[in-house]
Amino acid sequence: MQFHFHAPSCKTALLQPCRNSVSKFGGGGGTEFDSRGATESIADLNPEDIESMSVLTGAAAAALYGSEAANGAVMITTKKGQAGTLKATFSSNIEFLAPFIQPEFQNRYGTGLNGQRSGSSIYSWGEKLRPEARYGYTPDDYFETGHVYTNAVTVSGGTDKNQTYFSAASVNSDGIIPNNEYDRYNFTFRNTSYFLKDRLKLDASASYIYQKDQNMTNQGVYSNPLVPAYLFPRGENFDLYRRFERYNEGTKLMEQFWSADMEGGDLRMQNPYWINYRNLRNTDKKRYMLSFSASYDILPWLNVAGRVRIDNSNSLYTQKLYASSNTTITEGGKNGHYTEARAYDTQTYADLMVNINKTFGEDWSLNANIGASINNIKTDELSYRGPIQENGLPNIFNVFDLDDTKKRAEKVGWHDQTQSIFASVEVGWKQMLYLTVTGRNDWASQLANSPESSFFYPSVGLSWVPSSTWDLGKTFSYLKIRGSIASVGMPFPRHLTVPTYEYDATNKVWKDKTHYPIGDLKPERTITYEVGLDARLWQHINLSASWYQADTKNQTFDPSLPPSSSYTTIYLQTGHVRNTGVELSLGYDNQWRNFRWTTNFTYSWNKNEIIELAANAVNPVTGEALNLTKLDIKGLGKAKYILKEGGTLGDLYTTSNLRFNDNGYVEVDKNGNLLMTDEGEDIYLGSVFPNHNLAWRNDFSYKGINLGVLFTARLGGVCYSATQANLDLYGVSEASAAARDAGGVLINGREMVDAQKWYQAIGSQSGLPQYYLYSATNVRLQELSLGYTFPRKWFRNKLGLTVSFVGRNLWMIYCKAPFDPEAVASTGLNYQGIDYFMMPSVRNLGFNVKFQF
Secondary structure, X not given: OEEEEEOOOOOOOOOEEEOOOOEOOEOOOOOOOEOEOOOOHHHHOOXXXXXXXXXXXXXXXXXXXXXXXXXXXEEEEEOOOOOEEEEEEEEEEEEEEEEOOOOOEOOOEOOEEOOEOOOOOOOEOOOEXXXXXXXXXXXXHOOOOEEEEEEEEEEEEEOOOEEEEEEEEEEEEEOOOOOOEEEEEEEEEEEEEEEOXXXXXXXXXXXXXXXXXXXXXXXXXXXXXXXXXXXXXXXXXXXXXXXXXXXXXXXXXXXXXXXXXXXXXXXXXXXXXXXXXXXXXXXXXXXXXXXXEEEEEEEOOEEEEEEEEEEEEEEEEEEEEEOOOOOOOOOOOOOEEEEEEEEEEEEEEEEEEEEEEEEEOOOEEEEEEEEEEEEEEEEEXXXXXXXXXXXXXXXXXXXXXXOOOOOEEEEEEEEEEEEEEEEEEEEEEOOOEEEEEEEEEEEEHHHOOOOOOOEEEEEXXXXXXXXXXXXXXXXXXXXXXXXEEEEEEXXXXXXXXXXXXXXXXXXXXXXXXXXXXXXXXXXXXXXXXXXXXXXXXXXXEEEEEEEEEEEEEOEEEOOEOOOOOOOOEOOEEEOEEEEEEEXXXXXXXXXEOOEEEEEEEEEEEEEEEEEEOOOOOEOOOOOXXXXXXXXEEXXXXXXXXXXEOOOOOOEEEEOXXXXXXXXXXXXXXXOOOEOEEOOOOOEEEEEOOOOEEEEEEEEEEEOOEEEEEEEEEEEOOEEEXXXXXXXXXXXXXXXXXXXXXXXXXXXXXXXXXXXXXXXXXXXXXXXXXXXXEEEOOEEEEEEEEEEXXXXXXXXXXXXXXXXXXXXXXXXXXXXXXXXXXXXXXXXXXXHOOEEOOOOOOEEEEEEEEEEEO
């Protein structure tokens, strides 16, 4: 069975699409205040069920697989039963996890302000501590070693007419922060049968996945234990707070051990262990996948096939905030706060195809696929949340005991359906020249009430294989030159063509519309031109090279509008965005007796450019031209994405800065405070997009010993750390300590300013982004694996045994950022390259044993 997960931003229709829970305007967990973590659907799969994986790119592929794959897809081929004697495998794996890249911390300056012990209980701008008075705390004292335990069993067997496959697997893990757990159990059954002299093939499979997690954390500040763990005042004893609760005789409750003056203002800090054990977030998810396909060979060259796939899941999410949690997040509740959300997701996909594979004489061949499909996706979520009422039972969590005046009931959901017809025709001549033409027409529900009820996207490709006809000598044992032109359509986000209103659950009223009425929205359209070649040189060298140019029009954005506008949002479609890029792959594979070496180097370069912004945008109400020279997209704090002609979709800007006088010097008042402005001109910070991506993999094998080494590199782009800004603001960063050691910070080339005043100026409100901007360039040893397969003859040819070690993120060779630039908190375009107390990426050390019977 094959299916694909589409990426937001993928050979005939052998693929069955699976939704990967990524939304148009962003996806994933919390990013700013809500720190809730999330998982993606692709993570539910059992790795032992995967036969192979490949990444599909290019609009030509999407012409067949649908608009959801317009920006790429991961194609996964799952295992099926094999004819022959019964075969079984058992594998067991354990991984150890540790934080990989962290900021640099200090512990030589204690609690307080202005070099004194007094003034604050949370800031670390106090006096320099004597060595014997230092507690030596760093967040490593808070982090734990995480573990992942994976066990899996597979059974396969059958006859030439019937094959069966079964697998069961479990994943049990605990993370690098206390009381963070993730468990998953997978069960899969698949059966393949042949009838009518093998002309009829039936394939059925069923999968059940049970998943539960606790305290998944993404990034953001509320209920994020990293915030107090990072900012804990360095003059205090962290060990005292490991016992995070104390019994209160007055309330008869165990209450949080943390003082109010350690909240840190808007950060709403709590004892990190209280967050771990008394701000509980739990998700229980059950997922069912059923698949059935049938194909019938009418003639040796004519086949008809049909498939249906059902993918349903339901989940229960609860959040339990115990009494004495911060009252901001409990909405004032002193007895606790409870949230319960039940979500139901369903997807049904079906298609019917006629497939032709025929040759005409010795010179001509025809491969054609014609079909129709339907993809139906629906999601519903009902939630209740609110503080426990004052006369209720503290820490007894249920929906019946919530405060009637503050509880909120919310129901959200949507229903998308896409009906499609598609065709692909490939004509070959002398196994040398191939012409491929595809076409697809989608009727997407998102387009309802818009001027266009459907969209058509074709492609044409031509490939030439001269090595199949002419002898090119030993240099070129294989040579293929290819080119294609493809057009892909994609519907705009749902609900934009019908009036929608947001429900205010607090005041129990419907809000007024806050966005401009929808104008003439069109489906997004991408036209891609691509040329490339594939070659095998001297039998051992493989080369693949591609150049592409993709022009996208009608991308939909929801930029912020100036306060003078009567609306807060307007949905606009940019005029023209261009991506131009190169992809290269060079490999070598050779064997000398028992020794084999395989190496492969990949390189990619992409340039993103806004050719035209919104030159023809008009006010849908008055018809007047909006004359927009830029679109202000979301960001964090004082950093924001702004789209301008000639720029990229990943350009970061700020309008905030220190105040400079006419001579270009930083202004300082008579008290030594730095002056600032938030209303300056747009300051370009850089693009979060990389310039180049590289990877180099080497595999060595010798008599059952296998060694693999993978290096990866990302060159170019910038990233912004609001985490580092807060570390400086609170005086816990090594940079803040070094500045104190130096007697202050040198400004204007000649003047020393107090370190505390400097960092509290540039680090406040998530920081001035230009001072917390870093190169995203990084080079690392991504993976190292070492394994040994014992000779089967040692076990009388009845048992296969492989033991292996795999390490990931073992060595960061080069990185200037205080966090891993490859870690992302959201799949949305407006949150790439931003770190706001994001969970650190982890280093993995894994050991595996696998038995084959």
